[in-house]
Amino acid sequence: MRKFPKPTKQGIDEGPQKVSFQIANGNARQTCVLQTAIPTKV
Template structure:
């Protein structure tokens, strides 16, 4: 049985964690950020990997709608 890592003091102070990833957009990579409600980076990363198909679809839909001014696609936890 695997134990879930407890959030560190710094993670508690930082609040919910975000994970970044990239998707291919032709010959370039598009940076994306997924904001979660999870307290640790490892849980946020696990959430991203578990829900990758949904998250990737959302990122591609956002990319098709147009890239925001800062050049990043920002998503929220589904």
């Protein structure tokens, strides 16, 4: 089983990370938001 590192103080203070992007399909655009609780490395 994979063990994840413990969250850093910065990760706890900032909370989940979000990335916004758009997917284009012809003339239509779909806005997406990806949110993760996985700690990131700065």
